[in-house]
Amino acid sequence: MSSHPIGVFDSGVGGLTVFRALEAALPHESLVYLGDTARVPYGPKSAETVERYALEAARFLRGQDVKMLVVACNSASSVAMEALREQHSIPITGVIGPGARRAAAMTRSGKVGVIGTRGTIASEAYVRAIHEQAPDADVVSRACPLFVPLAEEGWTHNDVARQVAQTYLGSLRDASVDTLVLGCTHYPLLKTVIGEVMGSDVKLVDSAEAVAAEVRKRLEDDEIQATGGPAPLDHRFFVTDAPAPFQRVAERFLGRPLGRLERAKIEGG
Amino acid sequence: MSSHPIGVFDSGVGGLTVFRALEAALPHESLVYLGDTARVPYGPKSAETVERYALEAARFLRGQDVKMLVVACNSASSVAMEALREQHSIPITGVIGPGARRAAAMTRSGKVGVIGTRGTIASEAYVRAIHEQAPDADVVSRACPLFVPLAEEGWTHNDVARQVAQTYLGSLRDASVDTLVLGCTHYPLLKTVIGEVMGSDVKLVDSAEAVAAEVRKRLEDDEIQATGGPAPLDHRFFVTDAPAPFQRVAERFLGRPLGRLERAKIEGG
Numbered sequence: 001m002s003s004h005p006i007g008v009f010d011s012g013v014g015g016l017t018v019f020r021a022l023e024a025a026l027p028h029e030s031l032v033y034l035g036d037t038a039r040v041p042y043g044p045k046s047a048e049t050v051e052r053y054a055l056e057a058a059r060f061l062r063g064q065d066v067k068m069l070v071v072a073c074n075s076a077s078s079v080a081m082e083a084l085r086e087q088h089s090i091p092i093t094g095v096i097g098p099g100a101r102r103a104a105a106m107t108r109s110g111k112v113g114v115i116g117t118r119g120t121i122a123s124e125a126y127v128r129a130i131h132e133q134a135p136d137a138d139v140v141s142r143a144c145p146l147f148v149p150l151a152e153e154g155w156t157h158n159d160v161a162r163q164v165a166q167t168y169l170g171s172l173r174d175a176s177v178d179t180l181v182l183g184c185t186h187y188p189l190l191k192t193v194i195g196e197v198m199g200s201d202v203k204l205v206d207s208a209e210a211v212a213a214e215v216r217k218r219l220e221d222d223e224i225q226a227t228g229g230p231a232p233l234d235h236r237f238f239v240t241d242a243p244a245p246f247q248r249v250a251e252r253f254l255g256r257p258l259g260r261l262e263r264a265k266i267e268g269g
Numbered sequence: 270m271s272s273h274p275i276g277v278f279d280s281g282v283g284g285l286t287v288f289r290a291l292e293a294a295l296p297h298e299s300l301v302y303l304g305d306t307a308r309v310p311y312g313p314k315s316a317e318t319v320e321r322y323a324l325e326a327a328r329f330l331r332g333q334d335v336k337m338l339v340v341a342c343n344s345a346s347s348v349a350m351e352a353l354r355e356q357h358s359i360p361i362t363g364v365i366g367p368g369a370r371r372a373a374a375m376t377r378s379g380k381v382g383v384i385g386t387r388g389t390i391a392s393e394a395y396v397r398a399i400h401e402q403a404p405d406a407d408v409v410s411r412a413c414p415l416f417v418p419l420a421e422e423g424w425t426h427n428d429v430a431r432q433v434a435q436t437y438l439g440s441l442r443d444a445s446v447d448t449l450v451l452g453c454t455h456y457p458l459l460k461t462v463i464g465e466v467m468g469s470d471v472k473l474v475d476s477a478e479a480v481a482a483e484v485r486k487r488l489e490d491d492e493i494q495a496t497g498g499p500a501p502l503d504h505r506f507f508v509t510d511a512p513a514p515f516q517r518v519a520e521r522f523l524g525r526p527l528g529r530l531e532r533a534k535i536e537g538g
Contacts, residue, residue, distance in 0.1 A: 038318050039308050044421075046511035049307050146429075149418040152313075160415075160432050167429065242315035 002224040005030035005236070006215070007066030009057045012040035013246060014148075014185030015072030016253045017208045018095065022070065023235070025212035026219070028226040031235045032064045034264060038240035041148060042075035043117025043184070050119060054080035058088055060238070060266045067224050070215060071095065074184050074207075075117050078125035091218050098214045099181050099207030100129030104137060106203050107179040111138045113172040113202075115194075116183030118143045126183055140175045144168040144187075151189040152249075161190060165197045173198060181205045238264035271493040274299035274505070275484070276335030278326045281309035282515060283417075283454030284341030285522045286477045287364065291339065292504070294481035295488070297495040300504045301333045303533060307509035310417060311344035312386025312453070319388060323349035327357055329507070329535040336493050339484060340364065343453050343476075344386050347394035360487050365389075367483045368450050368476030369398030373406060375472050376448040380407045382441040382471075384463075385452030387412045395452055409444045413437040413456075420458040421518075430459060434466045442467060450474045507533035 006026075008019050012035050019033050034057055036042075042050045054076040058069055069092045071077045071084065077094030084092050103112050112134075114126040121143040130137050146164050155161050172180065180202050182188055188206045195204060219225040236259075239246045243261045250258055275295075277288050281304050288302050303326055305311075311319045323345040327338055338361045340346045340353065346363030353361050372381050381403075383395040390412040399408050415433050424430050441449065449471055451457055457475045464473060488494040505528075508515045512530045519527055 038314060040313075044309075044514075045307060046514070049510045145422050146415070146418050146424075149415050153414055155415075158436075160429065160436065163429050163432060167427075241318045245313075245315070 001227050002067045003030070003226055004065055004067035005032045006068045006070060007061030007064060008033045008070045008072050009036075009054070009061060009076070010034075010073040010185060011036050011042040011053075011075065013037075013249045013253065016250055017185050017188055017206070018070060018072035018211050020254060021208035021212040022215060025209075025216055026226075028228050030226070032061060032066055032238070033235070034061055034238045035246060036240050036266070037246055041117070042073060043119050043145065043148060045119060047079040047119065047123065050075055051080040051083050055083060055087060056266050058084055060264055062088065064236070066090065068092070068215065068219065070211065072185060072211070075119040078120045078123035091222060093211060093215055093218065095185070095207045095211055096125045096129050096183075098210035099183065099205055100126055101133055102207070102210040103179050103181045103205045104130050104133035106205065107134070107137065109176070109178045110134065110136055111140070111175060111177045113175065113177035113180040114139060114141045114183050115144050115147075115168070115172070115180065115187065116141075117148065118145055120183050126181060140172055140177055142168055142172055147190055148184065148186045151186040156189050157192060161193045162196070165190065165193045169194065169197045177202060179203045179205060182207070235259060237261040240264055240266055270496050271336045272299070272495055273334055273336035274301045275337045275339060276330030276333060277302045277339045277341050278323070278330060278345070279304055279342040279454060280311040280322075280344065281306050282518045282522060285519055286454050286457055286475070287339060287341035287480050289523060290477035290481040291484060294478075294485055295495075297497050298488075299495070301330060301335055301507070302504070303330055303507045304515060305509050305535070306515055310386070311342060312388050312414065312417060314344075314388060316348040316388065316392065319344055320349040320352050324352060324356060325535050327353055329533055331357065333505070335359065337361070337484065337488065339480065341454060341480070344388040347389045347392035360491060362480060362484055362487065364454070364476045364480055365394045365398050365452075367479035368452065368474055369395055370402055371476070371479040372448050372450045372474045373399050373402035375474065376403070376406065378445070378447045379403065379405055380409070380444060380446045382444065382446035382449040383408060383410045383452050384413045384416075384437070384441070384449065384456065385410075386417065387414055389452050395450060409441055409446055411437055411441055416459055417453065417455045420455040425458050426461060430462045431465070434459065434462045438463065438466045446471060448472045448474060451476070504528060506530040509533055509535055
């Protein structure tokens with residue numbers, strides 16, 4: 001048992017989809033969220049730079065005395081897990097492994113699509129993780145760099161969104177994948193349009209719930225879950241840029257007021 | 270006379286449009302370019318954070334012994350000029366002033382449109398700068414956050430680009446502006462589509478040439494221009510993230526090999 005919080009980290013606001021799933025699955029746990037909004041996005045940046053940012057974020061969250069770290073950012077999960085585990089002895093979960101395991105379990109045809117940022121796709125982390133579960137799976141990947149700015153602009157259901165989705169997803173539709181991993185935490189916001197373009201036969205995998213299930217199991221295995229008292233009201237949020245714009249978007253994401261939101265001064269930030 | 274280089278600074282690759290104009294207008298000058306690719310884009314970030322990044326970039330370029338600083342980034346020019354001039358006594362030129370002066374000189378109807386990133390438009394720096402020249406001008410502004418990712422994706426002439434431009438520019442067309450300031454160094458890449466949507470009667474102002482003309486004048490006024498010897502071959506380029514992706518885009522931008530490109534370690538970067 002441990003009453004320490006769980007640290008959740010993303011480049012910006014997208015990781016709140018994971019935060020929300022954790023909150024729902026683990027109502028007794030306290031959460032500390034860090035969004036690196038001063039340096040967002042990580043997707044187009046080099047593996048080396050994203051790894052450095054992830055290590056700085058982890059050090060900040062360790063300073064908040066977290067018992068476990070959830071890397072709720074696909075770009076960071078795809079390049080920084082090894083370095084994070086080398087530097088920190090607490091349990092660390094990324095979003096790639098849980099999403100890949102769920103996709104491998106869901107596919108019937110063995111044809112799996114993966115979409116993500118340029119960095120995530122270039123790392124081939126999903127391809128490797130899916131092959132660990134299903135060595136014969138046929139994995140087709142596609143970087144979709146415009147999906148994040150579209151989601152942040154709030155253009156998630158208009159003609160532009162549809163046309164961008166058609167342009168990006170054509171090759172995945174042609175490959176007849178039966179399962180598509182939404183390999184970026186922003187993409188669930190475009191689920192409707194992506195589903196329309198892919199067709200109702202294709203199952204969409206949103207890693208957030210898979211992550212929450214694996215985090216719960218890990219807390220139980222390590223016997224560091226919260227005591228089971230009343231639900232904590234003390235989740236904390238940190239950002240590296242001005243809090244106000246994050247607060248607006250985050251409250252829309254979560255459908256409620258944020259509570260404690262502060263600016264984090266992180267090394268190198 | 271001074272053989273010291275001119276420092277040119279942008280959040281990423283967009284400022285190369287200004288670099289190119291400077292190189293053409295000032296063939297005897299050496300240039301040092303810094304692209305803060307590890308923290309790009311500045312557009313969506315707070316004024317406070319962009320100011321801090323600009324100050325760090327300026328300190329790095331002063332370390333390269335520059336005689337003048339050109340802030341080739343609209344977001345930084347719109348919020349950081351005052352702080353930069355407080356900390357540095359060398360001449361400093363941004364892109365807002367030259368672009369605004371050119372627009373004020375070009376408009377016949379007095380109705381001027383300005384497009385830019387969220388940060389640039391929110392700062393109202395263009396509105397103030399245009400009103401300094403033409404107090405009665407009617408300035409209509411519009412943030413176009415998707416233009417930068419479109420340009421970086423290379424989608425500058427397709428249907429998506431056209432549809433995005435139509436969505437953003439409708440209000441400016443309705444306002445019957447006769448002059449439109451491209452208030453972001455990426456936007457000239459979308460000039461064709463923007464021109465199509467606005468119509469051939471509307472004059473598009475690309476600040477790059479206006480900046481180059483003002484820099485030349487300032488060098489002459491301060492008598493710090495280069496000696497007029499043979500053209501220098503020693504322009505230097507620095508980036509804060511991995512050099513390779515910048516090099517590819519930059520060579521496409523400039524239409525020639527880059528020469529000396531190095532990774533800059535800047536304070537806080």
